[in-house]
Structure formats: structure tokens, C-alpha cells
Amino acid sequence: MVATILIADDDAVQRRLVENMVQRCGYEAVTVDSGDAALAHLIDPDTKPVDALVLDLVMPGLDGMGVLEKIRDLGLDLPVIVQTAHGGIDNVVSAMRAGAQDFVVKPVGIERLQVSLRNALNASALKGELQRIRHRREGKLTFADIVTRSEAMNHVIAMGRKAAASAIPVLIEGESGVGKELIARAIHGSSERSAKPFITVNCGAIPDNLVESLLFGHEKGAFTGATERHAGKFVEANGGTLFLDEISELPLAAQVKLLRALQQGEVEAVGGRKPVKVDVRIVSATNRNLLNQVKAGAFREDLFYRLHVLPLTIPPLRARREDIPHLVRHFMARIAAEENRPATSVSGEAMAMLSQMNWPGNVRQLENAVYRAVVMSDGGQLGPQDFPQTGAVLPDSDPVGVEPVMLENPVPQARMVSGIEIPIAPVAAPARVASAYGTLAMLGEDGEVRPLEDMEAETIRFAIAHYRGQMSEVARRLKIGRSTLYRKLDEAAGAEPSDPAR
DSSP: OOOEEEEEOSOHHHHHHHHHHHHHTTOEEEEESSHHHHHHHHHOTTSOOOSEEEEESOOSSSOHHHHHHHHHHHTOOOOEEEEESOOOHHHHHHHHHTTOSEEEESSOOHHHHHHHHHHHHHHHHHHHHHHHHHHHHHTOOOGGGOOOOOHHHHHHHHHHHHHHTSOOOEEEEOOTTSOHHHHHHHHHHTSTTTTSOEEEEEGGGSOGGGHHHHHHOBOTTSSTTOOSOBOOHHHHTTTSEEEEETGGGSOHHHHHHHHHHHHHSEEOOBTOSSOEEOOOEEEEEESSOHHHHHHTTSSOHHHHHHHTTEEEEOOOGGGOGGGHHHHHHHHHHHHHHHHTOOOOEEOHHHHHHHHTOOOTTHHHHHHHHHHHHHHHOOSSEEOGGGOGGGGGGOOSSOOTTOOOOBOSSOEEEEEEETTEEEEEEEEOOBOOOOTTTTOOOOBOTTSSBOOHHHHHHHHHHHHHHHTTTOHHHHHHHHTSOHHHHHHHHHHHHTOOOOOTTO
């Protein structure tokens, strides 16, 4: 999902011009004809979220300055680019003081608008990342800090908000790298325990003989090497939240003592003489199916039902691909600032490629891919060539939630021979972005430069797959007529020219 830009202008012609430029810049545009309509769109929970606002200053009713004041009063964190036909310095100063990110004068050119939008979105992403880092460090991370546009994730967040209002035990399930600890921290940060400690324990990283000592503490001299008294994680988390990550890895012997601690609300240190009362909220997480672990005898059934009160299942990244562009922008803004690198944007081709990856390592893998691309790139824009490691995670099947689209005209497919795409018999196939993602082979199998018509046909096939068979859009992007497009397709397929009006 690309960034969504809201355009507010009472002039229909100017509104249409800006909408066209925004779309040509690669963003999605939503238009309204007044300041009141813009404000209503921003505060309506049922409308599509907006990433930036292009706002006309002079409008009947609620003008641009009024909209800026309302946005500030409502606490909306939204970059605003103000445009007006009156470019006096007083207007600029007033708009900037009211919270505008940038200022352009009508009629704005596409290059100026593109730079302004890119800077506004990057600044917004960086601000969000810095706020998220600060909140995490202070233990105040909330669900508002989670970057998502996915309906599936919105359901998880809604459930998490309800859980945060109580002390109900939560079990977070999901593949490695989906962000289970992030959800756990958001539950803690949104609860009345947010001012208390958030303690994390990775149950899979503790030696079996130290599990009880780490969780429940030990007295001095309780065992060989216990030279000091240790309180234990339960006591450290008293009044706050204890996050038990990879709970399925906890040894059976420790599970018995954990169950008692949860039931009695008290822990007994190794070598201790009496139990200690604790008030701890438990949030656990696992990347395995705990019920299967119970059936296999690797996890206690009574402890399972104690933890599995409110299960939250986080979908993998391949099931919420609409989050990928937003995550990429946030990661890139933060990493570019941390590493002092020039990268400021990602090309549409690269973003389309990243959005189609399977990402078996989920959000963690995506972040590392962006990290590498930002550090290794020398330019201001990241392209497909900056993500060479993603070739190992190309989807083997249709993307989750994406229905196959049959092409209007069967076109030749291709197979890989020694890294070269070789056309084979024409068949009707689902349109999808696959294989090369814009990497065009210049040499044939014989080592000679390929004929121009072959490369042209391959480019057309890629465009049809990328735009999912929308032939009008393909023709517009390739800057050729629709009839010319059909003629070239028929020539590539070796068929008789077809009727372009079909």
C-alpha cells in the first residue's frame, strides 16, 4: 500500500491538477473541496488513514489556517503542505507557526511537489521512529506506536487494548520476527502498570540448571557459585509486567514452580525459607503451537490453560503486505539518520518487489534488508539492485490475500536457463510480479546482445504483471497507445492482430 495524500482545495481545476501530480509521484490521492470536509475525513475512524495533507490556505468556510489550528488542537500527528496563490512572507510565517511542514505557491510544479511530499513523509517517519525508541526506552510504548495499516493487525491491536485494561494473562502467538515483544510492551505501556517495570525473560536462552534461580531468585550460598543473593525476575517485575518469551522452551521442572507462582501469587527463592508475595502481570509468547506441545508431553496442560486465557495471534508479514511500504519508510528514515547515509526514498519498482517477498523472517528480516540497503547504497533513492539478498525469498505461490488476475491477452511466459529468461509457448497465466522484478537480461544464452523486440516484449510482460492486467494503466505507464500495446502483444505471441476495442 502506497502513502495516501489528502488534497483539500475549493478550486476543482487546481484540485484535479494536484491529484494528477500526486498520483504521478506514486502516491494515492484523496480529494475534498473544503476545510470542513478535510477535517471530517481526518477525524472519521471509518475513512482511510492519511499520511500527509496538501492544504489550500484560502477556502470558503473553514480556511487552511483554521484547519491547521484544528489539527493542532486535536493532537493529530500529520505532515501538512500548505499551498496558496498568495506567497507573501507573512502567510509563510503564519502557516509554519501553525504547524505546516512545507509551503508551496500555486501553480506548483511536479518536481517541487514531489520533493516536498518525500521530505514530509520522511520527516514524519523519522519522528515516529524516534518517538517509538524513546517510548520503548522509557517503558511507555503504546499501541499508537505500532506501524500498521493491516485489518488483521488492527484486530490484534483492538484485542490488545482491551487486555491492557485488565490483568488478564495474555499468550502472544506468531512466527519468529513478527513483533511479539512489541505487542507485549504495548500492552504494558497502555495499562495502569506502565509506570512499573517491564521485565523480559527469554526462556529459550536460559540453561536448565539456572531457570529457577533466574525466575524466582536464590539466597547466598544456596548452591555452588551463589556468592550473592539474587532477587529473581518475578521480584524485579513486582507491580509491573513479566514477559516470558519462548515459553514453550521452559523445562518441565520449572513449569511446576511457575504454575504455583501464578496460582498463589508468591515465589520461593532457591534456598529460601519462606515464600515472597508478588504482584505481577504475566504476558507470554511462543512461536510454536503450545497445544501440540501439550499433546506431546513437552508442556504441562494445567500451565497451558493458566497462560492461554487470552491468545493473540500476530499474522506473518506475508499475510499483511500492505504494512510493508510503511515499515520500509520508517526503517529507512531511522537507519539513514543513525548511519548518516543519503538514502531518502525507495523507488516504486523496489517497493513493489519488497511487497511481494515472502519474508520468512518477517519484520525482523525486512528491517535487516533495509539496513543493508541503506548502508551499502551511495544514492538518494533505493532501487531493486540495492536488495540483492531478497532473491532467496521470492514467493513460490500467489501472495496471501491476492487473487490471481487473468491477463486480457495470453502472452508468452519464460523459463530460466543459466540465469537467462527464455520465452516458451504462450499460455494464459495469473498475473503476478515474479522472477526478475525489473532486472532485464541484456545478453542471450549465446552470450550475444538480445534482439530489441525480445527485450521490449519482456518489458511489456513485466508491466502487465506489475499492474495486474490493467491494460489502460500499462499503456499509460509505458507511454504508448492501447492499440499499440495490443499489437505488440500479438506480435510477441505470434498471433494475428486482435481488436484493440475488445
